Amino acid sequence: MHVIEMRNITKEFPGIIANDDITLQLKRNEIHALLGENGAGKSTLMSVLFGLYKQEKGKIFKDEKEVIISGPGDANRLGIGMVHQHFKLVHNFTVLENIVLGVETTKNGILQMKEAREKVLALSKRYGFDIDIDKEIRHISVGMQQRVEILKMLYRDNEILIFDEPTAVLTPQEIDALMKTMKEMAAEGKSILFITHKLDEIKQVADRCSVLRKGKMIGTVDVTGTSKEELSEMMVGRKVFLTLDKEEAKIGDTILKVRDLVLKSKEGKDKLKNISFDVKAGEILCIAGIEGNGQTDLVYALTGLSSFDSGTVNMDSTDITRAKIRKRTELGIAHIPEDRHKHGLVLDYTLAQNTILQTYYTKDFQSGRFLKKKSILNYARKLIDRFDIRSGEGAETPSRSMSGGNQQKVILAREIDRDPKLLIAVQPTRGLDVGAIEYIHKQLLAQRDSGKAVLLVSLELEEVMNVSDRILVMYEGEIVADVDPKQVTFQELGLYMSGAKRDEVSVYE
Amino acid sequence: MNRDGLLSFLSSVLVIIIGLLIGFIVLLATNAQQAWPAFQTILTFGMRSMRNIGDVLLHATPIILTGLSVAFAFKTGLFNIGASGQFMFGGFVAIVISIHGVSMPPAVRIPVAIIAAALAGALWAGLPGLLKAYRNVHEVISSIMTNYIAMFFIVYMIQSNESIFNRGLSTSAHLPESSNLPRLFFPDIFRDALGAGFVSSRVNIGIIIAIVVAVLVYIILEKTTFGYELKACGFNPDAAMYAGINQKRNIIFSMMISGSLAGIAGALNFMRGGGVGIGIIEVLPVEGFTGISVAFLGLNHPIGIIFSGIFISYMQLGGGRLSTYGFSSELVETVIAVIIYFCAFVFITKSLIGRFIKKKERGI
Numbered sequence: 001m002h003v004i005e006m007r008n009i010t011k012e013f014p015g016i017i018a019n020d021d022i023t024l025q026l027k028r029n030e031i032h033a034l035l036g037e038n039g040a041g042k043s044t045l046m047s048v049l050f051g052l053y054k055q056e057k058g059k060i061f062k063d064e065k066e067v068i069i070s071g072p073g074d075a076n077r078l079g080i081g082m083v084h085q086h087f088k089l090v091h092n093f094t095v096l097e098n099i100v101l102g103v104e105t106t107k108n109g110i111l112q113m114k115e116a117r118e119k120v121l122a123l124s125k126r127y128g129f130d131i132d133i134d135k136e137i138r139h140i141s142v143g144m145q146q147r148v149e150i151l152k153m154l155y156r157d158n159e160i161l162i163f164d165e166p167t168a169v170l171t172p173q174e175i176d177a178l179m180k181t182m183k184e185m186a187a188e189g190k191s192i193l194f195i196t197h198k199l200d201e202i203k204q205v206a207d208r209c210s211v212l213r214k215g216k217m218i219g220t221v222d223v224t225g226t227s228k229e230e231l232s233e234m235m236v237g238r239k240v241f242l243t244l245d246k247e248e249a250k251i252g253d254t255i256l257k258v259r260d261l262v263l264k265s266k267e268g269k270d271k272l273k274n275i276s277f278d279v280k281a282g283e284i285l286c287i288a289g290i291e292g293n294g295q296t297d298l299v300y301a302l303t304g305l306s307s308f309d310s311g312t313v314n315m316d317s318t319d320i321t322r323a324k325i326r327k328r329t330e331l332g333i334a335h336i337p338e339d340r341h342k343h344g345l346v347l348d349y350t351l352a353q354n355t356i357l358q359t360y361y362t363k364d365f366q367s368g369r370f371l372k373k374k375s376i377l378n379y380a381r382k383l384i385d386r387f388d389i390r391s392g393e394g395a396e397t398p399s400r401s402m403s404g405g406n407q408q409k410v411i412l413a414r415e416i417d418r419d420p421k422l423l424i425a426v427q428p429t430r431g432l433d434v435g436a437i438e439y440i441h442k443q444l445l446a447q448r449d450s451g452k453a454v455l456l457v458s459l460e461l462e463e464v465m466n467v468s469d470r471i472l473v474m475y476e477g478e479i480v481a482d483v484d485p486k487q488v489t490f491q492e493l494g495l496y497m498s499g500a501k502r503d504e505v506s507v508y509e
Numbered sequence: 510m511n512r513d514g515l516l517s518f519l520s521s522v523l524v525i526i527i528g529l530l531i532g533f534i535v536l537l538a539t540n541a542q543q544a545w546p547a548f549q550t551i552l553t554f555g556m557r558s559m560r561n562i563g564d565v566l567l568h569a570t571p572i573i574l575t576g577l578s579v580a581f582a583f584k585t586g587l588f589n590i591g592a593s594g595q596f597m598f599g600g601f602v603a604i605v606i607s608i609h610g611v612s613m614p615p616a617v618r619i620p621v622a623i624i625a626a627a628l629a630g631a632l633w634a635g636l637p638g639l640l641k642a643y644r645n646v647h648e649v650i651s652s653i654m655t656n657y658i659a660m661f662f663i664v665y666m667i668q669s670n671e672s673i674f675n676r677g678l679s680t681s682a683h684l685p686e687s688s689n690l691p692r693l694f695f696p697d698i699f700r701d702a703l704g705a706g707f708v709s710s711r712v713n714i715g716i717i718i719a720i721v722v723a724v725l726v727y728i729i730l731e732k733t734t735f736g737y738e739l740k741a742c743g744f745n746p747d748a749a750m751y752a753g754i755n756q757k758r759n760i761i762f763s764m765m766i767s768g769s770l771a772g773i774a775g776a777l778n779f780m781r782g783g784g785v786g787i788g789i790i791e792v793l794p795v796e797g798f799t800g801i802s803v804a805f806l807g808l809n810h811p812i813g814i815i816f817s818g819i820f821i822s823y824m825q826l827g828g829g830r831l832s833t834y835g836f837s838s839e840l841v842e843t844v845i846a847v848i849i850y851f852c853a854f855v856f857i858t859k860s861l862i863g864r865f866i867k868k869k870e871r872g873i
Contacts, residue, residue, distance in 0.1 A: 305750065326753030335751070343751040348744040353737070357752040366734050373732075 001064070003028045003191045004049070004080075004160055009058035011044055018044040019055070020215045026160065031182055031192045033202040033223070035235055036212035037433035038405055042195045043085075045212070046162050049193075050082045051075045081153030082162040087145050095133040095140070095148050096120055099155050116155075123154045127181050143174035150181065161185065162193045167201055168431060171290045172461065173498065179205045197235070197433050199228040200462070211235050236435050246445055249469045252281030255422050255453035256302070259507075261311035263297055263477075271297050272308060273478045276507045279422065284444060284454040286468030286485075288461070290497050294477035295457050296338065299426050302455075303335045304328050305343075315422065329358050334420035336411055336428045338457075344411045345399050352380035352395040355414050387413040388439075405436040412443060423447050426457040441467055461490055475499045516866075517808045520859035521817070521852075524806070528851030532844040536831075539840055547834040551844070554827035563699025563710025565823045567781065570715040571596070573818030574774030575800025577719075577726050578767045580809040582648075584730055585763035586743035591637060591652025592771040593797025594659035598633045599626035599772025600779040600787060600794075601663045604681050607688035607780060608673055615687045622688070623718075623776045630772020631765040633659060638764030642757035648764065656793055664789055680786035681779075689782035690714050715777035720815055722770065727811040729766075739763055771797065799849065806852035808859070817852070824848055 004026040011019040018041045026032050036042045047053045049060065051069040059066055062078050069075050075082070089098050096113065099120055105112045117133070124131050129147045137145060146166060153161050163182075167175045182205050186192055194206060202209050202223060209226070211218040211234040218234050233239055256279040263272035272294050279285045287295055300306040302313060304325040312321045315331050323331075337343035345354050356365050356376055364379070365372050380395035389409045391397035399407060408428065415423065425444060429437040444467060448454050458464050464471055465485050473481040473496040480502035483493075495501040532551070536544040555565045575592045582589035589595075606622040613621065636655055640646035667674050667681050675682045696709035730736040741749040742759045749756055774796060779785060803821055807813030828845040832838055 303751075324753065325750065329753050337751060342745075342747045344748065346741050346745045346748045349741070357741070357748065360737050361734055369733050369735065371732060371734055371737060 001028065002026060002061070003063060004193075005061040005064075006045070006049060007059050007061065009045065009048055009055045009060075011041075011048055011053055011055045017215050019048065021057075022212070022215075022217045024210055024217070025220070026191050026193060027208075028191050029186055029189060030207040031186050031194055031205050033206035033209040034193060034195045034212065035197060035199075035202060035209055035231060037197060037235060037435060038431075039214075039403060040212040040235075041215040042212055043164060046082065046164060046193065046195060049075070050080060050162060076156060076158070079157065079159040080162065081156060081158030081160070083146065083149040083153070083164065083166055085164045085166075085168065087149055089137045089145060089148060091138040092136055094136055095131060095151075098137060098148055099133075099152050103156060120151060120155060123151055127154075127184060129181075143170055143177075146170070146174075146178070154185075159189065160191050160193070162195070164195045165197075166194070167196065167198060171459070172494065173290070175201070199231055199434075202231065203228060213237055232434055235433075247449065249284070249448065250282045250451075251469075252451060254278045254280050255316065256455070257312075257314040258302070259312045259314075261298070261301055261308055261313070263301065263308040270477050272301065273476075275311070275477075275479060277472060277479065277482075278507060279453045279455050281421075281451050281453050282448060283469045284448050284456055284467055286464050286471045287455065287457045287474055288464045288471050288493060288497060289459070289474035291459055293474045293497075295426075295474055297477070298474070299335075299338070299424060299457060303333065303424060326358075329418075332419075332421035334415035334418055334423045336408075336415055336423070336425040338426040338430075340404075340407055340411055345407060347398075347400040349399055350395065351384070351389070351391055351397045351399055351402070351410060352376050354399050354410055355380045355383055357414065359418065383410075383413040383417060386417075389413065405432050408432060408436070408440070412440060416443060416447060420452065422453045422455065424455045424457075427459060428456070429458075429460070429463060437463075461493060464493070465490070472505075473497055475502070479505050481505065516859060516863055517810070517813070520855050520862050521806055521808065521813070523858050523862065524851050524855045525820070525848075527854075527858075528848035531851065532847045535840070535844055535847060536836070540835060543834040543836070547831050547836060550830050550834070551824065551827040554830050555823035558701045559699050560701040560708060560710045561826065563695060563712035565819060565826055566699075566716045567710055567712040568826060569819040569822035570719045570781075571774040571778040571796045572799045572803050572821060573716075573719040573815055574722060574770050574777065575796050576803030576807060576814040576818050577723055577800075577811060578770035578774065579800045579804035580807070580811065580814060581726060581730070581770060582763055582767035583804065583809050584736075584743050585739045585759060586746065587638075587641070587648050587760065587763060587767070589634065589637075589652060589764065589767045589771075590649050590801070591634060591655050591768070591797070592774075592800045593793040593795075594652070594656035595630035595633045595768040595771035596775040596778070596794055596797050597659050597663055597787065598775065599630040600775030601666070601681075602626050602629040602772075603776035604684065604779055604787065605673060607684040608682060611685060611687070618688060619690065619780070622780065623773060626772040626776035627769035628772070630775065631769040634764045634768020634771070635761060638761040641764070642760040656797070660791065660793055663787060664791065667787060668789060675786065678784075678786070679789045683784060683786065684780065684782065686782070688780060690777065690780045711781055711783050713781055715781065718773070718777060719818075722773065723811045723815050726770070730811070735762075771800070774800075802849040802852045805855055808855060821849060821852070 002025045006022065006024045009019050009022045022045060034042045044053060048055045051071045051074050054070065060069060061067065067078060090101065096117060100116045105115060120133055131144055131147055166178060170178060182192055196202060206223045208220055209223050209231065210220040213235060259276045261272050261275040265271050275298060289295055301308045304323060312319060314320065315333065318331060320328055320331065341347060359365060360371065365376050377395045383389065384395065387409050390406050391402050428440050444454055444456065456468060468485050471483050471485055472479050473493065475497065476499065481496040482505045533544065533548050536547055555561055575596060578592045579589055603622040603626040606618065606625055610618045610621065633655060637648045637651040640651045641648045673682050690713040692713045695712050699712050700707040700709035730740065738754050739759055741752065741754055742756050746756060778796065779787065799821060803814055803818045807817035825845055828841055831841040
């Protein structure tokens, strides 16, 4: 007996078949993962189920009876709830107000919040959510906001819960808590559909897994009998090497020397506390840590995006403590920023215009104050070939219309092709699929092997362990560990990251 | 024309039609019998004679330039609502030089007056630019204030200097004929027969200057590294900072160039002769605000702005005739304002049309 069955669903967009004759069956009480690369059609399929898109062909059954879902309202009445990747919350409403929004109980037009409050409190307690329901959304963390979204579904007594990439925004600890909650909800009779492209999470919670590739259903498998390698092969369509083959690092001279960086917030809280470290040529130094422990401030300080209170930064033998961003770029610092839409790209510019973001004024691209359009286009075409960037209209594609993975490739291509001495990569694989992650890791290693210094800031433990030659762990603005990935375990790193363990770290001259 | 260009053109035409329809409804509601002939006048008056065509171009000149002023700042992410004040400052400086600079031959005096007006506009717009760059004061707030400062200061200066004051008309003094902009061969083309002779439009070299400036603005924005920097700052200030572009400098430059365009608009407006001058009234010149509609209707594209400026001037000229059909002058202003107002909706219609076409393609 299937609680939901989507039978032969086809959904087309101009020029692309997003879902091609897909059949998906969800059993009661199961956690069913939906795995696929970006653009495989997972979100489209779930949007059809939630009534956001109308399929061209195919039928949907709830408890073996055919249903027509023409909007989220219909889905809600059928007990289907969804946590979107980008939360749908009112920021200046409290948690409680957000939960009841749309299903408020009223008496003579006056809100009756007492019953709602009790029900929400009971639900929150049952799942151990530890949430202050009178706080405004803008004052709570992203992890808490997700719990509000979950409470919204539970409050409406939804029994089919859809999660669209729920872990993309969470810290490792929050991910663990979410996994636990999902298991509890399944045990209490809910059925869960879980969109992801992270294999670990599937192994951890899912009972069954359906794999989509380029809009087609590749198959549904039992998770216990399937290895991660098999899952990723189904997803990508070829063998994927989850562990990188890498040679011994050939470590050279010190490229970047950071000493006693201090940054205090306006309230006098330490944001960066006596940070000192070196990055050497030919090594990948990784800064690990839970989001918000000072990594962003550190990167901003090193790249010049914002200033700090005291300390020094040296590149080779040049003091760049107070240097302008352009000076740092010219000295050979490349920067793959954390937020590719905020810093990395001008989305209203074309692909070609974005490839010259830091070099537009050099003699290659400028002559007498005028841009050399031909050279710029040729340069962009060269990068497109070399880095296999896919885009609709070649060099003149508007950047906004490109996929996230290809946008990231543009940034990577631009930064690497400048032939930097130091590459600072901040979460370079965030939100990308396995194929793209593999590609970016290989490029980082290639940079290392050609004698560049690489500083990688990452929240993904797997990435940290796989790619780096040395790991620094940051906790509350401090470096609390300097370890060798070959001699440290995931558990130990977790302890450092959560502040449960710390070493005295010092730099020897 | 590429797809985006076609879409832009279609959406501009659509807002014009909607604006005209609503203007027509207003006319119908106030005086149904006269509405149709009055509406016909709006539509056709601007091309009923060569002189009228000349007048359309004459009045298009300042608003093309204020339109360019607004659009230029907009490309850098700045909303220069201070074009009125910069326009007035430019005009004032041009008037002073035209009257006091008679020792210079006209061939020197006129260019000097226009260049000085551009500088005055640039300096006046540089002030909000500086405040924005170094103190993060929003340019809309500060340029509204500089508008009023400019207006009151200039009214005071004119009133207190007999040499530039025409007490009888309560305006700035008339310029010497030799300071008026050359009219080239235009009087022989843009003229109507009147009795035994002719009466010509005052259209002059200004319209050519406006078109040349529009082309220059296009080149700066699209072809130079400076334009590349400016637009990067406008589209995404964070990415511009990441790229090492000096944003403070670009904000100030962008405001100053924008202000200089409005300043030139002021000079060309008050140097056209025919008794036009700065009035001793406490009202901001409308050319600055009309510039916002001109810029939007032209979708902030310098070449589009030439056409939108001419179009809005055409509407204003025809609309001005409505009083002959018994419509009150306030209503005339309302109808023109409705049409111009709808022009500001052009971006919304553009995205709506875009979505509509996409849906059609999807076959829904």
